[in-house]
Amino acid sequence: MARRDLEEFHLTEGPQPAEHESFLPAFPGRQSILEAFPEIVPTGWNLGKKDFIAWIDFTLENPDEIWENDGFSDDKFFHYLNFVEKKGQVPVFVVEVTATEDVMEVNEFSLLLKESDLREIRGGDKVYCVAKEWERENLVREMNDRALLKYDEDSLDEARDLIDTAIRLSGSGSAYLFNNRGLICWKMGKITQAKKDFLESIGLDDGNGDPYFNIGLIYFDESDYKMALNYLGRAVEINPADSQFLTELAHLYLEMGREEEAMQLFQQAFKSDPNDPQVDFHLGYYFLYKKHEPRFAVKYFDTGLEKDPNDQFALADLAVAHWILGNKGKSIKIHGVLQRHKGLMPYTMSRLVYLNMEMGNYEAALSYYQQALSQNEPFEPEWLHYNAALVYAKTGRSQQALDTLHLAVRAGGEAVIKRAMSEKALRELKRIPDFKKLIRLTSKRKNR
Structure with a gap:
């Protein structure tokens, strides 16, 4: 922003010497100003040039228009206009700035009261107009907004074009x-581009926690806990009262085995926003899948669903918890609710594959499996493939079971092999030479 020591402006009336010639007319006298501003009470304020010095910085920072005029030498003159009453009409306060190769400095300022003076200043090249900027x-x-609407509708190609x-x-x-384009690309499965957009957003505004949070979740999904901790931790530093930020960081701590710190963050998140159901849902997930205590999981899922009855993730996990506890009727009822949902998320589909397999609805399980594979980013693909392999094995389709198990092993490695070796449903499959070959190849990859 162009600035200059304001004391350089002579505080007396009359023509002033200047380093450069000026396009501006002489500053108007007191009587002319009173006639232009009849609402001014003609007492107390001298209305001399020095009384308007405070207007300079405001005009430089908030111009209505900026016009460029060629100078009398090689200098460029820029006129910053601030319309006092009606846009585009006098009176208008003008700050004249000269620009050389290295610096820009205030050359003069004036209050224009004549339309002819305004026309002369606006005879150059318009380089900025606040009205056009607002329109743009x-x-x-x-x-x-339209892009985000298409994002919610899963019309991702249209959303990408709009953003x-x-x-x-x-x-x-x-x-x-850039943050919103990152979200769209993430949902499209274009993870590299999503990361670039979130980093671009951070570069433009490093005081906003959202892009840190979003890229942190991507690294969390990729099990890159070091990078996830870096970005999610930064999001919490920026906004320590955001319950969503706190909850996801707490969940990360759980995955890292730092349970005490995780519980402190969950408590902090609950204090920050007692009505946020995600705190309850994450605790339910923790007790169901990490502590293997489905009764506590049901308690937290029920509490969260009182706040948000339609959360697909919580409903799916609650159905799993009830099934494990033997509450098959409740699980089947929740399963029916989920079937009526439009636009099932990858997480929900993965759980429905498992539930339908456990219920003996094998064709329904495979149908959800195929739907999940059509998603840009299936949730936990190793266990999605694994459960489908169990369905194929239980229905006597050994080769399909083996092929699908191979996909599961490629995605999940040793953890999948360990589960498969103790799985009763795969008893017949274990006798096939190709199964043993799959185990050996996985072991060799691990050794290398």
């Missing part, structure tokens, strides 16, 4: 646009 920004925000156009229209780009 409104269009950018409208396209961003790309919004970024182009915005010029240098805005942090929120």
